[in-house]
Amino acid sequence: MLTKRQNLMETIKGGNPDRFVNQYEFMDLIMEAPMDLPLAPAPGTRVKNKWGITFDWPADQIGSFPMHDDEHKALKDITDWKNQVKAPAIETSEEAWAAAVAHANSVDRNDKFVTAFCAPGIFEMTHHLMSMEDALMALYEEPEAMKELIDYVVEYELAYANEYLKHIQPDALFHHDDWGSQISTFISPAMFDEFILPAYKKVYGFWKANGVELIVHHSDSYAATLVPEMIEMGVDIWQGVMTTNNVPELIKKYGGQISFMGDIDSGRVDFPGWTREKIYEDAKKACEECGKLYFIPNLSQGLNISSFPGVYEATSEVIDQLSKEMF
């Protein structure tokens, strides 16, 4: 039996996997690394993070949101971003990284990839700072200022990556950045090429140049039209790919250059009245249509969790069952 890591490599290299890669099993995410995550910690809490962005998680909701009313918007005028945006200092001390180092050292790297986690993404950071509407309009109205702001976020990410690499030599990077809604990308591929692609070529290029073997990018959205860009920036696995992308078609077109992780939409199976039967139905369809290579069945959720208790674990059990049925 192949290790989780070997099975993943066989799957994405077009070899001979002996079962489906089961969701996030190949990544050991080092969540203890000191970074400023884009969320409030729990329902009923509100936090202002080190970028000055306020995240609110109302008690009755399933997640947190950045706040963009006049009082809370961190960046009110893109032309004045240099005065209004201040990146937090990167933690450098051994003490700050100790828990992450201990976790990384405990991982059997023959079995799993020690995986660095990075969120929010570069595009997400722009709209967390200034709201989606302001960020998208600024791409037209103040393109130079937006490019400067994006460069500033890239410099921060590179500095963080540098520190990460110093303390932990990760085998993989799991990086978030949602680039679309369920049915469309937020911006055109041409605009993406101008603003976002160069940024990611720098960031992902840096991690790879420093020994990171695998880049996994999360976008639980439609982004089929951006797959050529994902390949160009160095993404090995697109995680969160939703059924609206026609994943079997993408595998036919791009398999071998990139792999696809998802095709089980969380929105369809992860809700209070969830059932194992519904998960099985969606997962079976995904596995049958997508096949055994360049595909990892997975909920579209951007971490190894579900919104409602038991759904992630039930999905893993279903995928194990499908491996027995199909391999």
Add this chain to the structure above:
Amino acid sequence: MSKIQEVKAKVEAGKSKLVPGLVQEALDEGSSPAEILQAMVDSMGIVGDKFSSGEIFVPEMLIAAKAMSKGVEVLKPLMAGDGSTSLGTCIIGTVAGDLHDIGKNLVSMMIESAGFDMVDLGVDVPADTFVQAVKDNANVKLVACSGLLTTTMPALKEAVQTIKAAHPEMKVIVGGAPVTPEYAAEVGADGYAPDAGSAAVKAKELVTA
């Protein structure tokens, strides 16, 4: 190209700095405010269609809507009290338990561009608040309810049914990622749209039918 045609073209291209001046020039040329407004509404119709077909994306739609609103600012003083150009008031909001506002804001912008006066109730709106807003505002012709989460679909149903119970003649349109035409029909909505461009078309269709 006549000035009114230029207004149309520049709204579609999202040139918000140029549109106010061109609107003024079109007025100076003798075009009526209503004609100019209609030209801009037509432009936004084209923008909505292009968005629905995937030819343009959210930024292009946002800057076009901004250009139109800059043009409308020039016309407003000339059209004050002239209700003849409005399709009526539309109440819009994201249903209870759901905080997503981006899609709802885009729909609001496009319905406004089609000629409605908008009352935006924001996000996490209880069903009763929609009902109250229909009572509190003049000339309400349409209520638009948005829901993005599978978990808030029951709240969407409750909103539609509460509005319909209180105001049986009121037209209600629904949308959001998990909403399907079948679900919209099942909960008793009059209309469904998959995106902001088609929402404007459907809104107009519902109140002019």
